[in-house]
Amino acid sequence: MGTDFFILMKSELSLAIILFVLIFIKVFREDMSNASLFRLVNILLLLNLIVGFLCNSKGELFGGMFRTDPVIGFEKSILNLGILLISLQSLEWSKLQKHFAEFYMLLLSTLLGMFFMMSSGNFLMFYLGLELSTIPLAALSSFDFNKMKSSEAGMKLILSSAFSSAILLFGLSILYGCTGTLEFNALAPLISSVDHLQLLAFILIFSGFAFKLSTVPFHFWTADVYEGSPVAVTAYLSVVSKASVIFILLTVLYTVFRNLGAAWYDLLAILAVISMTFGNLFALRQDNIKRLLAFSSITQAAYLLVGITEGSILGWSSVIYFILIYLCSNFALFGVVSFVSARYNKEMIADYKGFYATNPFLSWVMVLALFSLAGIPPTAGFFGKLFLLTSAATKGNTLLIIFASLNMVASLYYYLRVVKAIFIDKNENPIEKTPLPLSLYLSLGVCIAGVLMLGIFPGVFQYIYKLF
């Protein structure tokens, strides 16, 4: 223990410290204004991001319950970056809030839960982290107290999460019954594809993951929750929350269930194809931009599943790389949507007609982000998607590649609809020209820099690849 403890758990500890600071502020300085709270928390989050990059080493704590290595460290840094971006984008929205400190507390405690989940070396720890990340999320979803839809979103999220947790726990208990352990390292050699009970356990556990990833057929909660939640929370749900689940899913599939490789390969491929097709079909007809993004996030998660099927370091690093790119592009988009939604209460695609005439900067940000989501060069999304597909191609599954490629075209249609509204359609009274706060410039700047640079310059991908 000793110094080891502090180094290995640095990300969790630094989040916990910020949480304590927030609690002290809430108790002793209740009169602190939202603006100064905003400034303070952002500085702390920036420090937290920097701490995440320092001395990432490999190690275990608490008898293998908690483990970390450079890859997990980098994954946590991605999420840290995400939370910083969300926080920077929520200034406009914070002006409407009375309980802004609580917003941060909830946000940080879900992130803490995710960190524990990602670092877990045991399914019990994993479950603990999962619940710690889910319950505050439900509270966050219903954070717009004066909106009916927000309460609805919170309710839906907590109910469906409870349901998925129950399935997951059922799977875990069967697994424990079969093998007598829940430790990742001990489980791996005990699992064989001959035992049908284990296969059932795997499918139940995987369903639990699929719920969090809102993979079809476990996607029903997604659109309503995304639409009802405050935009910052929607952004968080669609990227950070999903990313954390993907990260632990990678570990679980590649290490614990590696003996079931053939089984999960088919499962992933089928789920991926179904999800991207349904996600696209539903997205085609959406008029609310948040709902559109909800369905598009189902499709994007499906592409991640395609990449995961590769089953080795190449697929693993492509998935991490794609998540980083997806984070940048989605947050660029959500940053604008969140600002417009908080300032003008407009969330429909039609509201963005003629947006370019009044807000060229925000328009370019949105368009670049949309192109990145659609996978159009020179944005990073193109590279991210192609790497996922190329990884999957090394398995030689032609049908999977055909479905994935054709779905990229289908998804282009709805992304282009938004581009068309912004650039081409005329509007009598477009969204007015608005000066932007510095924090929004900063966060959008980071996102757009990511969207433009991450692909063309190969450094980041090489960095991720070399972490293994």
Added chain:
Amino acid sequence: MNSLFLIVLWPALSALAILLCKGAKQVRTASLVASAIQLGLTLYIAFEYYTLRRAGDHSPFMMQSNLNWFPQFGISLHMGIDGISLAMLLLTSVVVLCGVLVSWNISYLTKEFYFLLILLSMGAYGFFISLDLFTLFFFLELAVIPKFMLIGIWGSGRKEYAAMKLALMLMGGSALILIGLLGVYFNSHTSGGLPTFDLLKLSVVHIPRNAQHILFPFLFLGFGVFTAIFPFHTWAPDGHSSAPTAASMFLAGISMKLGGYGCIRVACLLMPEAAQYYGPAIIVLACIAILYGAFATMMQKDLKYINAYSSVSHCGFVLLGIAMFTQTALIGAVMQMVSHGLMTALFFAVIGMLYERTHTRMTADMSGLLKIMPFLGTVFIIAGLCSLGLPGLSGFVSEMTIFMGSWQRPDAFHRIATILACASIVVTAVYILRAAGKVLMGPISNEHFRSLKDAAWNEKLASVILILSIVLIGVAPFLLSGLIRPGAFEIMKTIANATVLN
């Protein structure tokens, strides 16, 4: 890093420079200077190419440079040119320069317009010099979205519909290409070692025959969508006719060539056996496109639709030339790409200029324009004559080369296809002469037309550059065919080897 990199780097830099410009005038001047320098660069590359060839360098691809990009996936920035790519580069830089010249009067969002034009040209330049399939695909897709924006924002008529249709169909085409590319990638490590996207390494790998049979249609049809292969040609008429003048020129002059080039360079070179197997099917599709395009053109009343449908027909010749698999026909196909690029660019340019003045593109509403605007009228006639294949202009030599090459295939099927394709020239003559007669000759029907002014300096310059290139190819076709021959020879060698294997 060598001078070839500048070919893609320069458009990127000039696009950035355009973003920094202030005011429409600066933007215009910057784009003009940038594209003129680009033409100079391409000419310099051509000069260097000839010097190397003269010095006895007979490697299939010259001036190669190879930088690692994503080595884990076998992706590198591998660039190099042969005669075919050089011909395409020259075509692109001429059309881009003229496109910039004819868009002088764009006043709505000028900066964005030129930015997108240059971005589009960058996609084309990169595509033609890439020797890595990933990079090639990157540049191919880079050229799609600017077209959507150009048509959607500055277009006319049913522009939203046309823009969306074009973007989706072309992206559909590139999705097919992607499937083919990933299939090739997967099959590239059958010979051991890491899978790769490198074209030169791939060209020595023998892809198993049944894999070729599955993948070839994806690649060929995918690139075919870009050349408006029948039945995927429907984006072309709508897209061309709704696009602003420069975008039409780029679409027909450059973008459709991306497809033809890809068919030759990627599909046929990597999968020669499947190419031969599917050859007859391609010939059938090409003949349908040639005849259908020609007859459909006869029924059109709108000048832009006339040129768009005739483009479908003319690009059919390209595919016909490729699928005949004789060296002469292949050279003809590439010459036809260059010639068609120049000729349609000229045609769309002059149609755009007429439209700007008369505000109509309907042949029925125009007549006697030659008397009012002698310069534009003459340009119109030259473009038309080139399109119908008058000797002395580029259209004649390239079509003639294709027919000569096709006639080398002695069996009945290829002979019939050749005869049918030849017959379409008669139809071409009908619609071209009819359109020219209606628009240019006869009495002046509309008194407003009398006050119209003839071409301005920029329009004259653009027309003269294009006409000079057309005449140069027409009078001295050996310049172009000599350039193309070594490249075509290499490809034919691969295909001939495949025949032996068969």
